[in-house]
Amino acid sequence: MSTPGAIAVYLTTSATPPRHVADRAWRGVYHHWDGDPSSLGTWLIEQVKRASGDLAAVVHRLIDEAPWGWSAAWKGEPNDEESAGPPVAPHDTGAVAYVYVFDVEARRLDAFDLSVDETTPPMPPPTGALLGSVSFGPGGEATPRRLDLLPEELVEEPPLPGPLLTPAALERVLETLPELESEHLSIRWAGVSESDERSLLAVFRVVRWEGGEVGDVIERELKVPFEARGEPQRVIHYLTALAAFVRPHLARWDVTSAAFWMSDVASLARSGARQQSSFAAIIEASARREGLLSTESA
Secondary structure (H helix, E strand, O other): OOOOEEEEEEOOOOOOOOOEOOOOOEEEEEEOOOOOHHHHHHHHHHHHHHOOOOHHHHHHHHHHOOOOOEEEHHHOEEOOHHHOOOOOEOOEOOOOOEEEEEEOOOOEEEEEEOOOOOOOOOOOOOOOEEEEEEEEOOOOOEEOOOOOOOHHHHOEOOOOOOOOOOHHHHHHHHHHOOOEEOOOEEEEEEEEEEOOOOOEEEEEEEEEEEOOEEEEEEEEEEEEOHHHHOOHHHHHHHHHHHHHHHHHHHHHOOHHHHHHHHHHOOHHHHOEOOOHHHHHHHHHHHHHHOOOOOHHHO
């Protein structure tokens, strides 16, 4: 099931964001797939960084050059006139769950929540209230880094600069981590590669065991962003905290939850944490939000 959103731009600028999606005039286009803050919201922030802070260029490409909206913008899939998405406007937001509005002059992205929690009846009406805002520096640096951050992820600690972390060096770090093994689940590192954007990708396999025989196997990647490679001690602190947290919980986790959560927690990209204790707090909060920790383990 899709989570539709809208990509928009204000018609006038303001130093502060409105409190409701209909409080200021904007124009925009419909976006069909994965419109939630962790997906479309994060991708929009990344586009500003890739454009070196040129918000006008991002708006032109995503709105002016795609007047019929998008199926999935990150796949370069604009709609055409025959497959146009429904209209979106400040007082016409019934087709979307989230609205993301750029203020080009104020260098800001505002997000509004129109989603409905269908898991907790009676379902409340969507509010259209301001969910959060991100401000952009001259080069596209976002503050805060994302729209969906946990309180623990808002930390910004002093950098730990060092030599650029190489794939071989990261493999050596992974070899020093404790074994992640339980009777029915194990996690094993399977190599490191460098992506086209110069991030490091540490491959790991989550294996479910049944009576000593291999059951399910899921392979995923843990990403070390290029920006983090210049702080090898930071990466070590993160991986050490992650391994320390995962190890005692393996006996209670299933293979799918463990695999996807480990690859998605992304604390090196989401936070400004550098110290192991800070990463430990973030990792625990993330696992709790994803339902991987029971209230008894609090």
